Amino acid sequence: MNRFLKYFIGLIALPAVWIFSKEFYSEICRIGFLGTNINFFLWGIIAYMLMHILFFKPNYLYTLGHESIHVLATWVCGGHISSFHVSDGGGSVTTSKTNFFIELSPYFVPIYTMILIFIIPLLKVPLQDVNLFSWYIFLIGFSMGMHLIMTAEALKIKQPDILRSGYLFSYAIIYIGNLIVIAAIFSIFSKDISLKTYLAKSFSSSWHLYFNIFREFFV
Numbered sequence: 001m002n003r004f005l006k007y008f009i010g011l012i013a014l015p016a017v018w019i020f021s022k023e024f025y026s027e028i029c030r031i032g033f034l035g036t037n038i039n040f041f042l043w044g045i046i047a048y049m050l051m052h053i054l055f056f057k058p059n060y061l062y063t064l065g066h067e068s069i070h071v072l073a074t075w076v077c078g079g080h081i082s083s084f085h086v087s088d089g090g091g092s093v094t095t096s097k098t099n100f101f102i103e104l105s106p107y108f109v110p111i112y113t114m115i116l117i118f119i120i121p122l123l124k125v126p127l128q129d130v131n132l133f134s135w136y137i138f139l140i141g142f143s144m145g146m147h148l149i150m151t152a153e154a155l156k157i158k159q160p161d162i163l164r165s166g167y168l169f170s171y172a173i174i175y176i177g178n179l180i181v182i183a184a185i186f187s188i189f190s191k192d193i194s195l196k197t198y199l200a201k202s203f204s205s206s207w208h209l210y211f212n213i214f215r216e217f218f219v
Contacts, residue, residue: 010168016206017172023202024179030192040134044141052149059088062150067091069106103161108177110147116140
């Protein structure tokens with residue numbers, strides 16, 4: 001019954017996936033030539049892509065971050081961890097409880113990007129320097145590139161996390177979650193994008209779309 005319910009939710013979430021994508025594109029188009037800061041972000045993603053394809057895949061580092069997010073999500077939900085294992089070939093975490101947030105959060109929470117955004121400024125690194133700040137944005141893009149590309153590769157494999165929640169439900173949550181995270185990052189470094197506006201427009205447009213679909217078929 002739970003699997004069927006998640007499949008149904010995933011199915012009805014498809015219009016929201018389209019709306020969140022459309023509004024994301026609208027927000028991105030508001031940035032003047034993507035802005036200097038965002039350009040460094042995109043170059044960081046491209047640099048990771050080239051490293052990933054041509055030289056090196058940081059499997060252990062990605063797996064460590066992936067399993068660490070499982071741990072953090074479990075603690076947030078009031079659970080505890082009984083085992084934690086990471087290797088180049090994969091990882092696993094045994095938790096006292098599970099739900100879709102614990103299962104899917106590693107696929108849309110880029111832990112290394114979050115560390116750079118929240119921890120580096122606390123270390124009093126002098127980011128007022130223009131060149132240093134540009135490298136900082138580049139590293140954020142690089143870490144986000146690792147998250148997106150390694151996550152895409154991980155989703156090619158039959159992941160137990162995805163199987164438990166179902167493909168349609170999981171992919172909808174992961175896709176929308178990543179759009180929100182990227183919009184949040186852009187909003188930090190570009191005044192042309194507002195995460196609050198993006199979310200408000202996405203939810204409002206989704207509500208109107210669902211209302212019109214309901215009225216068309218049931219009224």
